[in-house]
Amino acid sequence: MKSSSCWPSAISTRITSVALPIPSFTLDQLVDNNYKDDVTCSSCKAAVQKPVEVLPCKSLYCCKCPLSLAFSSSFTCSSCLCIHESIDSSCTKPSSFAEKMISGLYVRCIICGKNVKVELLEADCHTYKKSQRGAVKLCQNCFPNHTRQSLFQQEDHQLI
Known part of the structure; x- marks a missing residue:
C-alpha cells in the first residue's frame, strides 16, 4: 500500500x-x-x-x-x-x-510547407487553436510573417 x-x-x-x-x-x-x-x-x-x-x-x-x-x-x-x-x-x-x-x-x-527541425518550431497560433482541432506550431520562417500580417493583428488573434 x-x-x-x-x-x-x-x-x-x-x-x-x-x-x-x-x-x-x-x-x-x-x-x-x-x-x-x-x-x-x-x-x-x-x-x-x-x-x-x-x-x-x-x-x-x-x-x-x-x-x-x-x-x-x-x-x-x-x-x-x-x-x-x-x-x-x-x-x-x-x-x-x-x-x-x-x-x-x-x-x-x-x-509554409518547409521541412524544419522540431526544436525550431516556434509559437502556437491561438486563434487557430480555438477554431481547429489543435494549435499550429509555426516555424521560424512563418512566425515573424504571421505576426506582421494585418489579419493576425486583430483583437481576437494572439500568439501564445
Missing part, C-alpha cells in the same frame, strides 16, 4: 515535472515516417506531447496520458503489456537519446 504522502499528488507532480518541453507536432507532419513508432504515445497513439518515459520499459507517453496512473496502484503499459506499480518513480524524463532524437526530427511546417 502506498503512503498517503506520495500518492496520488506526488505522482502527478512528478509526471508533470519530468515532461520534456518540446514543441508539439502531429504524426502527419513527420518528414521521415521511419520514426513514427518512436514518437507515438503508447496510450493515445498521437505524436508525444511533452513526453515522459515509463520505467522500466522506457515507453514514451504524452505527459497527460499517464496522469491517470496516479489514481491506481498499478497499470498495464500499453506498449510492453507488462504490469507496473504506480509509484512516483514510474515516470521519468525521457533519455537524452530520446530527447535528441525527437528534437532533431524534421517536420513539415503546415503553413
Whole structure:
C-alpha cells in the first residue's frame, strides 16, 4: 500500500515535472515516417506531447496520458503489456537519446510547407487553436510573417 504522502499528488507532480518541453507536432507532419513508432504515445497513439518515459520499459507517453496512473496502484503499459506499480518513480524524463532524437526530427511546417527541425518550431497560433482541432506550431520562417500580417493583428488573434 502506498503512503498517503506520495500518492496520488506526488505522482502527478512528478509526471508533470519530468515532461520534456518540446514543441508539439502531429504524426502527419513527420518528414521521415521511419520514426513514427518512436514518437507515438503508447496510450493515445498521437505524436508525444511533452513526453515522459515509463520505467522500466522506457515507453514514451504524452505527459497527460499517464496522469491517470496516479489514481491506481498499478497499470498495464500499453506498449510492453507488462504490469507496473504506480509509484512516483514510474515516470521519468525521457533519455537524452530520446530527447535528441525527437528534437532533431524534421517536420513539415503546415503553413509554409518547409521541412524544419522540431526544436525550431516556434509559437502556437491561438486563434487557430480555438477554431481547429489543435494549435499550429509555426516555424521560424512563418512566425515573424504571421505576426506582421494585418489579419493576425486583430483583437481576437494572439500568439501564445
